[in-house]
Amino acid sequence: MSKSNERNYGVYDLCVIGAGMCGVPAARHAINYARHATTKPYKVCVIGPEETQMIPDRDIWSAHYDEGRITRMSDPNWIWSLLARRSIQRYRKLEQDTGINFYSEVGSLTVGAEYIPVVQKTANDTGISVATLDNSQLQSKFPFLNFGDEDIAIYEAQNAGHISPRKLVRAQLIAALELGCDVIREIVNQVTEDNLLNGAPVMKVKTDSGRTIHARKVLIAVGCFTEFRKLLPVEPNLIFSPQTVTLVQITPEDAHRIEKMPSIIYRGKGAANWPGDALKNKDGAVGYYLLPPIQYEDGKYYIKMGHWDELLKGFLTTAKEVQEWFLGNGDENLGKQLEQAIINVVKDIKILGVHIDRCVTTRTPTRRPYIDLISPNLGVLLGGNGYAAKSSDELGRLAAHMMVDGCWKEQQLAWDHFKLQTK
Known part of the structure; x- marks a missing residue:
């Protein structure tokens, strides 16, 4: 993947910070959804570094540098079960569309004693x-x-x-690129609200290289590294x-x-x-x-x-x-x-x-992900709780719809389940 395929758009409609298992599908679903929800072209970029070796001068990595994560629909918690079900049902189409096979349907076994009736x-x-x-x-x-x-x-x-998280992200990137998403291979160090653009505020995204990117809306999806850059005006409880x-x-x-x-x-x-x-x-x-x-x-x-x-x-x-x-x-x-x-x-x-x-x-204290708006122009998708890999496509979709709509329209899952808690 090249360092950047960014076109000269000037201002993006949505900038997703975090090019991992949740961030990339959020960008992909945002473009897809906006085609039906809006009448204008919807310009999206996703920002995040390439996979790298563990080197002393690097302080940002990602959870998808691996080949194995468990995937299953069954779970003690019905919310995680539903998130997984929706994601798994889209695996094969994503594989077919991109030519990348990331899913091995070998089955899942949950073993124990007292724990089993809850899952059942x-x-x-x-x-x-x-x-x-x-x-x-x-x-x-x-x-x-x-x-x-x-x-x-x-x-x-x-x-x-099981799925390969590394291959899953590659598939999501290919699908997003096909839709016109820009992939910018940098690390973001600051997000702020900038001057008005045609009467509306615009978000300013600065990278470690000194580059500035403008977007009408920004979604933060960078996991444990959220607190280690100036990305949010609040401190999430993570x-x-x-x-x-x-x-x-x-x-x-x-x-x-x-x-x-x-x-x-x-x-x-x-x-x-x-x-x-x-x-x-x-x-x-x-x-x-x-x-x-x-x-x-x-x-x-x-x-x-x-x-x-x-x-x-x-x-x-x-x-x-x-x-x-x-x-x-x-x-x-x-x-x-x-x-x-x-x-x-x-x-x-x-x-x-x-x-x-x-x-x-x-x-997170809720054991559920945060999918929430901090302001009309700034949202978060944080807190995988060790369950996000298998459900990442649906998590990205929910966050994408929230950002495009500026509100929560999902019927089966209440927004209260995913509200951000701060320290």
Whole structure:
């Protein structure tokens, strides 16, 4: 992707700051929607840097530099379930339109005990097709996985599996470019309201290079980096959760042997034959998410596992802490626990190598994203809470309609669910 394909528009109708999983679909949907909602051409740009290596003089990254995120319709919360459903239903068309395949429908397995009825109820209430597996059915269907004797599961065979966030963003970018969106490969450091344009205020966007871009409206969709630039006149109530993930490299033979492995979410007591206390919280419960073997861009196959917030030692509060986290090695002890947990769960795999990675999850007190207007010309799409990747297309669509309309017209989801809270 070139540094910029910006045309000489002068003033954009909408500038989306954040060229990631939520920002790019917001730009794409804004152009599409405005064609029907307005009578004039709608000029949109999206601003964000290219993917880059973790280097000391860089302090802005993105969550989509990876090949594996779980996707599923079932969820304990009906709002996240609906957001996922709407997004997943558009995956295949986006793949067909762009020629980029980012979705693997290998199914999703939610395993545990007390946690399962909550997921089952939401699925029943929202009409999602799932199967409930008792312990013997679970072990029979997935003999290459090791669970506890009390574990039961929700199995979602269709409309679930995993997506490549990196490829998803590429597909969204191609679709947005086809519609005429400008992609500007810079980092924004300030957003302010500028002088009136034909009697209306205009927003001024300044980049690290000293460039100035004008737009009638601006949408901020940059995750945990919102507070580390002068982007908003208020301070959103956001919690920055430092996540450690472990990827174990396995042989191609093992990857093909367990190719029917679904994505897994586990909340339970673990199995009696799991050695040690890997991933156990203070109450002795175990929680993790696990991706099946995925071939990464280096051609190798990896199984990836991550943890829940209960195992964190603390949260990040400053730009320096976030930068140091991204540039560091993660929580090495937690990374080793994740490695052991993978060995506990996936039977008889030969591990060729181990890589501990890290990212930051942006959480909100409501556990729902913020999709809101701070002023008629400035909006936010923030707080993925660890669930946004699979639902990012719908989150972008909701934010796009809000920005184009200047209000909330969505009927099934009340705006109150997504209102911004400030510190």
